[in-house]
Amino acid sequence: MRRVLLFGSGTELWEQVQRTLASRPELDVSAARSLQQVMAELAAFAPHLILADVDAPGLSRLGILDQLARRPGSPPVAILTAVDSAQLAVRALRQGAVDYVVLTPGTLARLPERLGALLDAARPPSAEASARTAGRHDAHFLDSPEMMHVVDHQGRIVDANRAELEALGYSHGEYVGRPFLDVVRPDCRQTVHEAFGAVVRGKPVQSLETTLVTKDGHPMDVEITAFPETAGSHVVVVRAIMRNITARKHDEHRRERRHQQQLQTQRELTARSQAELERVAAELVTKTRLATLGQLSASIAHDLRNPLGSIRNAAFYLKRHLGAEHARIRPFLDLIDEEVQKADEIITNLLGFARAKEPVKGPVDLRKLVECAFAQSRHGPGVECNMQGIPERYVVWADHSQFRQVLLNMIQNALEAMGEKGELAVEASRDEDYDTIVFRDTGPGVLPAIRHRLFDPLATGRAEGIGLGLAICRQIVEAHGGTIDLLEGEQAGAAFRIRLPREPQGQDG
Template sequence: MQEQDQALLAALLQTAVDAIIVIDTRGIIQSVNPATTKLFAYTQADMIGENVKILMPSPYREEHDGYLRNYQNTGRAKIIGIGREVTGKRKDDTTFPMHLAVSEVPFGDKKLFAGIVRDISDLKSAQQQLSEVNDQLEQRVRDRTGELRATQAELLRAEKLATLGQVSGGIAHEIRNPLNAVRTSAYYLRNAKNLSLEKTREHLDRIDRQVSLIENVITALSDFVRLPEPRIARCNINDLVHQVLESVSVPENVKILNQVATEKPIAMVDPNQISIVLHNLIRNAGDAMPDGGTITLGSDVTREEIVIEVIDTGTGIKDEHLRRITEPLFSTKAQGMGLGLAVSAAILDKNQGHLEAQSQLGVGTTFAVHLPRKWRS
């Protein structure tokens, strides 16, 4: 049986893919298998009886004997029983990366060490190629990120210019008529002959009223720009809607139906700011029904949000106007500055919500106020 075991062991050593090197406590090579001769380009005769340092480049060869002495004196292993990556040296002095695993082998009254060596040149090459590909990819990502940022900056600039054009157009529309009235009265006061005190007072009052209108436009725009940050709190939507309905006013021929959910839905918003939004939407709905109609308040509760709907049976909004209703100073009303919906959209954005609108001419309009149930910090 022992002879069979020895024959099996010899066969394993002869056919092993990895190099196997056996040394004694002085580092002298006792045995090598054919894979070792192939890997290091030495013959068995070249290696057996030589110090294993011949297979190591500097500085490992100078340090090897110290490793063995340290282990024998202290019993503390630095490589024995632990696999590690080291560098090997062939007979022609070329080096290569290899993985080395060393184990202690009791052999009668001797102590031997067996090292199993695997050439990892292909693995290191693949890792290097992967690293280079990663570097190239990261550079491409950096380049593309720079391009995207430049494009984003250009789009932002274009968007700002477009917004500036819209706002300036709205300001011009709101201010031009009062300025024309002021100019007309000023011209009359400057050129009229035999001005009566009554006429003078009339035109001065007109100038004062028009200047007040212009001042109101500027104040409203300033308030819009300086919209404060929300004070987030748990808000019972039922209570909030009830409070809004108690304070909002609509024409006598307009009826309000409150069909908001009754399960006490809680949103994380600024109650004061959201009440402004609901006031604006309810008043707008009333203005959209000059001949009377019904405003219905409904709601829908999901895991992520609460949606409050303000539905009117008014004249509806044209598609081309519906796309612009939240633009500052855009309005379809004969009177009004067109800031109500712009302010509402801005408030909802600050409260991590948003506003949606659907409309059909001759049927009515639905505004949906989306409010978060959880605050995303």
């Protein structure tokens, strides 16, 4: 016979429930009106199921669930009430109730059948089955090398074997009775809680990976397999087997880090390759433009120099034969000479692209060449050239004529930028492979808009310039195997750096 204990307030409704259930021959029904009576009936009557009111006497709402949760071996509890609340029903089921029945005339008539299903689920295991379970527990549980534990339907640890206690650092007394979630790392608890809920509903969990925290605070990666142990269709306890996979996870993390590093390296190589392709493409475009410009220059330079020569000769003739009465005309003739000279320099620069030659390198005294180039440059009386940064008898390995052209262009650019007053400083230094020459001026600096194309042909920041000086410098320096660039971060003026390979056997200086 199935034993059912009613725990309610003794109202007419509960009297009617008791009469309905007592009329069924397969049920043995008893009633309690206080928690003390319930505890006494648990020992004397040993009910298979408790039907409790949501507001049982002497307890807070659903308080009976909390009370019985603290008592090992308590029978399942179904809530029987007139309070129709979905929120309250969910709360009751989460606290361990096996059912939530709202009493109406219809549900009261069907109550015996509903209780029959609950009692079937709550049928305790037979003595023979219990003995078999205990035998398995003794033989495989206590001394297994794998971590094992048993939890009740509320997730509290009922027992744990020696391997698990030693791995986590707890004594048996410290470990048993606490919620298993206490030893799960906080960020993993939700996943473990959901998996435990599935097991309580009868669905085993295979190979759940999570992280525990040992008593001394160290993380431990484990793989959990959990399965329900039932009595009839009711889950009595949940058994779990855990395997320490910390070393494996470390290996996986190490492989993942190595894989990410390889991906990063591959991305960097791809980026470098892409940048190199873009550089080569830009260089090809530049060379194509230079070649086109050179061809154009070569075709028109001869035709331009002939009439320029005629203009220069005519101006010279007029200067020789004009009398004193035409003195006011003489400045205009000087202006013609100056402009013809500028035009001739432009033509010379244009021809530099068309007639680029391989440098014939030899030792070049840098200080003397700078002095010569500065003396030949057009500059105001307030402009100085400071060469204190050039060591005495500093020799570079270059084509004398071509490098002189580079120095002339660099110095002339600086002088035109500074105007009538300023200082041009030239510095030189060397390492094992390169000579480095830096030109610093006190002018206004380089416009940001042309920095990225400063060395391209026809790029200029001055209204009177045509933008060939730096392009020629780059062409010559690169033909020497060197580099030329604009130094960034200068507080005032502009600074250009030239790097030239040293003589393979070394040079004096």
